[in-house]
Amino acid sequence: MALSAIRRANQTAGRARRARLGGPQRRFVWSVLGPCILFYLIFRFYPFANALIISFREYNIVSPVKPFVGLDNYEKIFNNTVFRAAIVNSFYYGVVTTIVGLIVSLAVALLINGLPRFKDAFRAIFFLPQITNAIAVAMVWGWLYQPVYGFFNQVLKVFGLPVIGWLTSPQYAMPSLMVMGIWGGVGMSVVVLMAGLAGIPSVYREACMIDGGNRWHIFRYVTLPLLQPTLVFILVTGFMGAFELFSSVFVLTQGGPLNRTYVLAYYIYRRAFVDLKMGEASAAGFVMFVLVLAITIIQLRFMRTRWEY
Amino acid sequence: MGRQTTDRLMHAIAYVLLALGSIMMLLPFYWMVITSIKIPSEVVTFPPTWVPSVVTFDHYVRVFRDLAVGILYRNSAVVAITKTLLMVFTSALTGYVFAKFSFKGRDLIFSAIIATMIIPLQVYMIPLYLMMVDFQWHNTYTGLIMPYVFSAYAMFLVRQFMHNIPSELIEAARIDGAGELRIFLRIVMPLSQAVLATLVIFYFMWNWNDFLWPLVVLNSPNKYTLPIGLTVFNSEYGTDYGATMAAASIAVIPVMIVFFVFQRHIVEGVALTGLKG
Numbered sequence: 001m002a003l004s005a006i007r008r009a010n011q012t013a014g015r016a017r018r019a020r021l022g023g024p025q026r027r028f029v030w031s032v033l034g035p036c037i038l039f040y041l042i043f044r045f046y047p048f049a050n051a052l053i054i055s056f057r058e059y060n061i062v063s064p065v066k067p068f069v070g071l072d073n074y075e076k077i078f079n080n081t082v083f084r085a086a087i088v089n090s091f092y093y094g095v096v097t098t099i100v101g102l103i104v105s106l107a108v109a110l111l112i113n114g115l116p117r118f119k120d121a122f123r124a125i126f127f128l129p130q131i132t133n134a135i136a137v138a139m140v141w142g143w144l145y146q147p148v149y150g151f152f153n154q155v156l157k158v159f160g161l162p163v164i165g166w167l168t169s170p171q172y173a174m175p176s177l178m179v180m181g182i183w184g185g186v187g188m189s190v191v192v193l194m195a196g197l198a199g200i201p202s203v204y205r206e207a208c209m210i211d212g213g214n215r216w217h218i219f220r221y222v223t224l225p226l227l228q229p230t231l232v233f234i235l236v237t238g239f240m241g242a243f244e245l246f247s248s249v250f251v252l253t254q255g256g257p258l259n260r261t262y263v264l265a266y267y268i269y270r271r272a273f274v275d276l277k278m279g280e281a282s283a284a285g286f287v288m289f290v291l292v293l294a295i296t297i298i299q300l301r302f303m304r305t306r307w308e309y
Numbered sequence: 310m311g312r313q314t315t316d317r318l319m320h321a322i323a324y325v326l327l328a329l330g331s332i333m334m335l336l337p338f339y340w341m342v343i344t345s346i347k348i349p350s351e352v353v354t355f356p357p358t359w360v361p362s363v364v365t366f367d368h369y370v371r372v373f374r375d376l377a378v379g380i381l382y383r384n385s386a387v388v389a390i391t392k393t394l395l396m397v398f399t400s401a402l403t404g405y406v407f408a409k410f411s412f413k414g415r416d417l418i419f420s421a422i423i424a425t426m427i428i429p430l431q432v433y434m435i436p437l438y439l440m441m442v443d444f445q446w447h448n449t450y451t452g453l454i455m456p457y458v459f460s461a462y463a464m465f466l467v468r469q470f471m472h473n474i475p476s477e478l479i480e481a482a483r484i485d486g487a488g489e490l491r492i493f494l495r496i497v498m499p500l501s502q503a504v505l506a507t508l509v510i511f512y513f514m515w516n517w518n519d520f521l522w523p524l525v526v527l528n529s530p531n532k533y534t535l536p537i538g539l540t541v542f543n544s545e546y547g548t549d550y551g552a553t554m555a556a557a558s559i560a561v562i563p564v565m566i567v568f569f570v571f572q573r574h575i576v577e578g579v580a581l582t583g584l585k586g
Contacts, residue, residue, distance in 0.1 A: 021410065021412055024488065024489055025410065027489075028410075029412055032402045032403060032406045033403065033418065036399070036422075039458060040421070040422055040425060042440075043455070044428070046436070047437040048428060048432065048436075050433075050436035051436050108327070114319065115323055120572065120576075122327050124569065124572045125335060128334060128335070128338070128565070129334070131514055131575070133535065133536055133539070133557075133560045133564070134518055134520060135539045135560075136539060136557040137337070137557075139539065139557045140341045141337060143340070143341070143554060144337060146550070148353075149352065149353040149355075149550070157355065157356075158356050183333070183337075187334075215319075240427075250540070251540060265521075268434075269431070269434075269521070269525075272434070272438075273525065278435050281435055282436075285432040285433070286432065288429060288431055293427065
């Protein structure tokens with residue numbers, strides 16, 4: 001990428017010229033960075049380290065004694081069926097919504113991109129759930145999924161079909177949340193994908209056409225490979241977002257039925273602020289952190305090898 | 310078939326598919342609004358009606374009576390605006406320093422800050438909450454805002470953007486005797502308007518909808534932000550669907566109007582920042 005190379009060269013040149021900062025510049029830099037560094041030490045690194053320490057203690061906010069218990073909390077949560085279910089559910093939700101969401105949004109982005117008119121309008125409609133309050137949206141879906149009078153079951157009844165316990169039956173609750181999550185997340189990916197599509201020079205498509213390629217060839221051999229960085233970006237950010245699913249579970253299912261929608265973020269919140277078992281909650285938090293870290297490292301490696309084209 | 314005919318056919322198919330998709334996207338919002346203006350018996354009638362036979366605003370009257378909508382809106386606005394402006398300003402400053410100055414430890418400090426982005430709030434939320442209790446900041450807006458005065462993501466975006474501001478411009482101002490703060494305010498800030506405007510819209514949206522941290526920090530109803538107020542209302546009026554949909558409409562519709570007015574700007578901003586993130 002020529003542009004970034006030029007930019008990098010400029011930077012190094014700039015660096016050489018400003019190798020030593022003058023007095024006023026140094027004062028400016030450190031009076032800006034001082035508060036910033038303090039902020040990150042106080043509000044991120046210290047609580048992070050503290051969370052690790054709490055995860056080794058029996059920590060109840062109302063009891064004055066907080067004894068060290070070693071790895072007990074970790075042992076407890078891994079022996080806890082709800083926690084194990086939460087890990088499985090978080091992955092299940094993350095993988096399904098990310099992949100299905102990507103396929104749907106790629107289809108939508110390609111369709112919109114090929115239109116001669118109304119591109120902006122369609123893009124805005126698909127983006128709409130992104131800007132609306134997640135709690136309000138969850139309330140609306142709770143009403144659509146309502147077992148007796150909800151929209152979906154009313155429609156089933158109109159066609160004489162048996163009604164479904166969308167959020168109340170163990171087998172449908174998680175898929176119902178996934179549908180809602182995909183509905184809410186597609187717009188963001190569509191926008192990013194359309195920007196990615198706009199970045200593909202038309203000469204490649206034209207070259208493919210001159211070589212006798214049809215629409216499928218253009219998609220398979222031009223669009224898809226050139227879109228890969230964007231696709232990976234959506235997979236990474238989408239999975240991270242889905243892995244931290246919280247508000248729809250909080251509003252709609254509270255982890256039920258039969259713990260089928262218990263996810264990690266919700267488990268940690270419940271353990272800490274409802275059951276007041278902050279040691280166990282912190283241990284669960286660290287498990288979550290390790291998982292997020294591992295996923296990020298894998299994805300970053302994947303991204304780096306495929307980034308340049 | 311000629312090329313033009315195929316094109317036209319493809320476009321027609323695309324329009325039909327997208328129209329169906331749009332209906333699916335809009336249906337929940339449509340159902341929310343019509344439920345909120347139906348009389349209670351029609352809310353649960355079978356078969357469901359697509360257009361209310363009688364329009365009523367009783368649900369809205371009740372929401373405005375039982376839910377302090379005005380206060381919730383004000384609280385959310387105060388918190389979201391303060392947080393957004395602080396965040397964007399601090400990110401502009403620090404992003405500028407990281408982009409345009411070179412000093413010992415710069416890359417190390419920057420990497421350490423960027424690394425904090427991958428830590429989910431759930432991991433450090435408990436000690437952070439205990440810290441708020443220690444500082445006597447729990448149940449205050451200080452506690453809500455202070456842990457979010459800086460944003461690594463915004464800092465990163467600003468830094469990317471400011472790399473492209475020519476250093477010569479800054480040097481020239483220095484030679485003319487301008488102070489560092491003045492250079493930042495008068496030259497760098499105006500040149501970064503595009504990215505800063507995007508960040509303002511973005512962070513306002515996120516802060517407006519922020520849920521988990523306010524849920525942990527706040528516990529008195531007169532301080533609740535809109536999302537927290539909604540969950541409380543929802544758990545009290547769970548089965549009164551006319552009322553909950555009216556509350557949801559009140560939360561959603563004003564934001565939607567703002568969105569459709571600034572739609573182009575917002576969406577382009579998302580594309581810009583999303584790609585570089």
